[in-house]
Amino acid sequence: LHAAYDPDNIFAKILRGEIPSVKVWEDDDVLVFMDVFPQSEGHVLIISKTSTARTMLEMEPEALAKVTAATQRTAKAIEKALKPEGFSVFQYNGDAGGQTVFHLHFHIVPRWSDRPMKG
Numbered sequence: 001l002h003a004a005y006d007p008d009n010i011f012a013k014i015l016r017g018e019i020p021s022v023k024v025w026e027d028d029d030v031l032v033f034m035d036v037f038p039q040s041e042g043h044v045l046i047i048s049k050t051s052t053a054r055t056m057l058e059m060e061p062e063a064l065a066k067v068t069a070a071t072q073r074t075a076k077a078i079e080k081a082l083k084p085e086g087f088s089v090f091q092y093n094g095d096a097g098g099q100t101v102f103h104l105h106f107h108i109v110p111r112w113s114d115r116p117m118k119g
């Protein structure tokens, strides 16, 4: 849980443009992009562009506030665009917490009662 930030993690490479991503929203503070292995239609990830926190424990409150505000804005946009019946927001910390990419991120997974979540 308390290892050093790896500047070559996948999301750092996405932020540097070294590997491609399908961007949904970008400003000075945050990037919202499509998850490459979506658990449902419209599964997106929200990350900070300014913070190198691996987990929620490390993130500066100001940067975390920007990420959560962007998560809410994105959820509203998804609600309008895809009209899901519900949606799940989740965020994993540490190997044991289910985290696989160690640059803090939130997931939004749109949900429909007749479509079970994949993966």
Ligand code: 5GP
Binding pocket: 010, 019, 021, 022, 033, 034, 035, 036, 037, 038, 091, 092, 098, 099, 100, 101, 102
């Ligand atoms: P977590 O760390 O929260 O368990 O999940 C990391 C998420 O990043 C997974 O949902 C996975 O599908 C996604 N992911 C892993 N590699 C890439 C990638 O190269 N591009 C994108 N867009 N998503 C990725």
